[in-house]
Amino acid sequence: MSSELEPPEKKPKITGNNDLCIETIDKCIENITSSEKNLQPIINDEFHMPIQLVKVYVGHIRSAKDISRTILILNERIPLKELSHLKRVRCQCIILCPTTFLHNMSSIQEYIEIHALELKDVFDYFKEINVPLLPPKIVSQYNETKKIWPCNFHPNTYFEKLVSDHFFSSYEVKLHRQFMGVVFEIAKWYVMHRGTSSVVGGIFENVNVTVVVNPINNRIVTISYDYRHNHPMQHSAMLAIDNVAKTQNGGVWSTDYDNNLLPGLEQELIDYLKEKFSHFGIGMKKSKTDVQEEKSVNDLHGEGCGAKTDLHGEDCGHKTVVHGETKEKDGPYLCTGYYIYMLREPCVMCAMGLVHARAKRIFYCFNNSDTGALNSVVKLQTVASLNHHFEVFSGFL
Amino acid sequence: MVEFMKRALELASEALAAQEVPVGCVFTINENIVAESRNSVNITHNPTRHAEMNCIDTVLDYCKENNIDYANYFRNIDVYVTVEPCIMCAAALNILKVNQVIYGCPNDRFGGYTVLDVRKFYEPHYMLSGNLCADEAMALLKQFYKGVNPNAPESKAKKKPL
Numbered sequence: 001m002s003s004e005l006e007p008p009e010k011k012p013k014i015t016g017n018n019d020l021c022i023e024t025i026d027k028c029i030e031n032i033t034s035s036e037k038n039l040q041p042i043i044n045d046e047f048h049m050p051i052q053l054v055k056v057y058v059g060h061i062r063s064a065k066d067i068s069r070t071i072l073i074l075n076e077r078i079p080l081k082e083l084s085h086l087k088r089v090r091c092q093c094i095i096l097c098p099t100t101f102l103h104n105m106s107s108i109q110e111y112i113e114i115h116a117l118e119l120k121d122v123f124d125y126f127k128e129i130n131v132p133l134l135p136p137k138i139v140s141q142y143n144e145t146k147k148i149w150p151c152n153f154h155p156n157t158y159f160e161k162l163v164s165d166h167f168f169s170s171y172e173v174k175l176h177r178q179f180m181g182v183v184f185e186i187a188k189w190y191v192m193h194r195g196t197s198s199v200v201g202g203i204f205e206n207v208n209v210t211v212v213v214n215p216i217n218n219r220i221v222t223i224s225y226d227y228r229h230n231h232p233m234q235h236s237a238m239l240a241i242d243n244v245a246k247t248q249n250g251g252v253w254s255t256d257y258d259n260n261l262l263p264g265l266e267q268e269l270i271d272y273l274k275e276k277f278s279h280f281g282i283g284m285k286k287s288k289t290d291v292q293e294e295k296s297v298n299d300l301h302g303e304g305c306g307a308k309t310d311l312h313g314e315d316c317g318h319k320t321v322v323h324g325e326t327k328e329k330d331g332p333y334l335c336t337g338y339y340i341y342m343l344r345e346p347c348v349m350c351a352m353g354l355v356h357a358r359a360k361r362i363f364y365c366f367n368n369s370d371t372g373a374l375n376s377v378v379k380l381q382t383v384a385s386l387n388h389h390f391e392v393f394s395g396f397l
Numbered sequence: 398m399v400e401f402m403k404r405a406l407e408l409a410s411e412a413l414a415a416q417e418v419p420v421g422c423v424f425t426i427n428e429n430i431v432a433e434s435r436n437s438v439n440i441t442h443n444p445t446r447h448a449e450m451n452c453i454d455t456v457l458d459y460c461k462e463n464n465i466d467y468a469n470y471f472r473n474i475d476v477y478v479t480v481e482p483c484i485m486c487a488a489a490l491n492i493l494k495v496n497q498v499i500y501g502c503p504n505d506r507f508g509g510y511t512v513l514d515v516r517k518f519y520e521p522h523y524m525l526s527g528n529l530c531a532d533e534a535m536a537l538l539k540q541f542y543k544g545v546n547p548n549a550p551e552s553k554a555k556k557k558p559l
């Protein structure tokens with residue numbers, strides 16, 4: 001496990017200095033909560049990669065009047081499923097097939113004669129050219145792609161938003177930054193009261209903190225602090241998942257500080273947070289006043305945060321989008337719909353735990369270069385075969 | 398080896414009877430069982446309570462009670478699990494540096510080898526082999542997924558593919 005505790009950047013170590021630690025944390029809190037910089041979605045590399053090319057044969061048509069007939073025949077006899085984003089023709093050049101289709105055949109002429117004999121005299125010459133391998137996902141890729149070869153493109157507003165610098169509204173940015181501030185306040189509390197931390201070049205070591213928020217009402221559902229030194233599986237995200245289970249009458253890990261409101265947390269910390277963040281609801285239990293507050297908050301910010309659940313619309317491919325309606329009926333299920341705020345990028349185990357828990361969005365501050373599974377060693381949110389994909393955001397500092 | 402997998406399969410059947418995803422797991426040291434468990438996700442409302450994680454906790458408790466250094470203890474553990482460990486469990490078993498993992502059938506949805514080979518992130522990492530009693534393990538899974546996860550809300554349960 002020790003490898004996971006390494007800080008992202010190896011800088012001279014300053015240990016056992018709580019004052020410095022707290023100073024650093026305070027500076028982070030100041031920067032995080034005062035900045036208005038939008039957060040960065042952490043997305044598939046495909047969005048940023050240069051256009052990938054594939055080599056194909058094109059044939060030049062002798063007579064322009066044969067173009068449409070030729071395309072019809074080719075689409076039937078030599079369909080190009082993988083390249084269906086490309087238009088088959090440019091001027092009088094028609095894409096015949098990727099060069100890999102030829103296998104043992106000696107020439108493209110022979111290939112045409114075998115697959116579409118009636119086209120054997122249609123072309124006056126052939127050549128090999130490179131064309132874009134993948135369909136463009138975003139406008140900027142489309143513009144690059146069509147310079148190389150004409151192609152089809154269906155703009156996707158969610159994708160455009162992902163690559164823009166304004167994924168969140170300024171109200172949302174503020175809110176997310178405040179919750180990240182809570183994460184740091186918890187880290188600070190533990191440093192002050194438990195003195196277990198060290199800070200290296202402003203990057204936290206031996207510490208991770210998780211705050212789980214229900215975005216429907218902006219209540220903090222649970223909080224957890226890393227306990228891995230005593231129990232190698234009790235990374236803060238795993239503890240948070242168990243704490244959420246406790247709010248649903250489940251959970252397995254016993255802690256010294258069980259209480260109804262926030263399982264696993266010391267009352268002293270809860271009081272500290274309640275004093276500091278009186279504007280956030282903390283804990284699952286709702287009093288009547290909380291419900292009313294919530295109502296008025298929603299009225300106030302109807303646009304800002306209320307719109308959050310349907311931001312991405314259908315086209316983002318997320319299956320857990322619609323909540324508001326069904327939620328009441330079903331009751332909370334695992335971390336479905338919840339936002340997870342973490343100090344550091346979760347490791348492979350924790351990130352997959354959060355997939356199992358069906359968390360909706362993960363926000364974290366520092367990369368974890370050794371085992372971080374949302375950006376550093378892998379981006380679990382982009383692994384297509386998994387049955388749940390959360391969105392990931394960073395860029396707080 | 399087969400006897401340990403047979404025991405893991407019994408535990409998986411137990412899970413099935415309890416309406417949990419039927420995965421069973423046995424930890425051994427020198428051919429002796431030191432922990433055994435099964436999936437308990439639904440009863441605990443904790444989606445990380447896979448058979449392997451339960452076995453890990455059993456071992457950790459044992460080490461704590463007996464003042465044993467768990468880090469050393471895990472290095473000698475062989476893991477028999479009816480289904481290929483998921484990415485999370487694979488990471489956990491690598492964090493703990495267990496000696497080897499032997500699984501029954503592959504896990505196409507979450508597998509810590511099939512979907513994403515987690516071992517490449519950990520050095521050293523455990524030895525891995527599969528296909529021990531795979532058909533029995535798969536048959537149990539099929540039986541489960543014919544039914545519906547009773548704890549998932551309607552809409553989600555329906556989506557569960559095999």
Ligand SMILES: [Zn+2]
Nearest residue numbers: 235346347350
């Ligand atoms: Zn972790």
Ligand SMILES: [Zn+2]
Nearest residue numbers: 447482483486
């Ligand atoms: Zn697992």
